Amino acid sequence: MDGRPSHEPGTPRMSRHDWWGIVLEAPDPRALARFYSELLGWEIAKEDADGAAIAPPEGVAYIAFQYADGYVPPVWPAQEGAQRMTMHLDFEVVDLQAAVAHALELGAREADHQPQENVTVMLDPAGHPFCLYVDGSGS
Template sequence: MRGRRVAAPGAPRAARADYWGPVLECPDPHALARFYAELLGWELAKEDTDGAALIPPDGVAYLGFQHAPGYVRPVWPAREGEPRITMHLDFEVSDLGAAVAHALALGAEPASHQPQPNVRVLLDPAGHPFCLYVDA
């Protein structure tokens, strides 16, 4: 991308200027960041009054959370006239049962529709769908 500096592999985080990642709107970005930090084992890298961000161990991408006044939970599967999801997160796991149990213990809830046997669709505490899956 033009205007973007690419850091050398292994460069310390403070020296980087090439981060990228999705940002989820939510009513409580700090609580949602803590949920995903526990779920994924990622580091809380930033927290301020408007949001928070997590960085995985490889330190290149991030997952951000932004306060959204008037936030309305999306509905999945989609229903006419209801707020639709615009994206979801996928996480490959090696033990689907253990990963689902961990997510549920942290406050996720199972979605009403499960489309594939090797995938579990869950909703985070703000209602965003995310998928845990094993490679079939």
């Protein structure tokens, strides 16, 4: 992408300037950051009154959470006249049952509609859908 720097291999991550991420709106962004931090084992990299961000131990990606006044959670699956899901997160796991149990312990819930055998659609505490899946390719 024009305007983004390139870095030599081995450049320390905190001195890089090519970070990228996604931002989820939430009624309590700091609580949602703690949920995903515990779910993924990522550190809370930033936290203030309006939001928070988490980052993995390596790489330059992040998930941020920002306060949204009047937040309305999306529905899954889509329903006419209801707030539609505009994106969702996917996380590959090696033990789907254990990953689902862990997410439930942290406050997620399973969605009623489950479209695939190797995927479990979950709803985070703010209602955002996310998928836990195992590689169905057999490799």
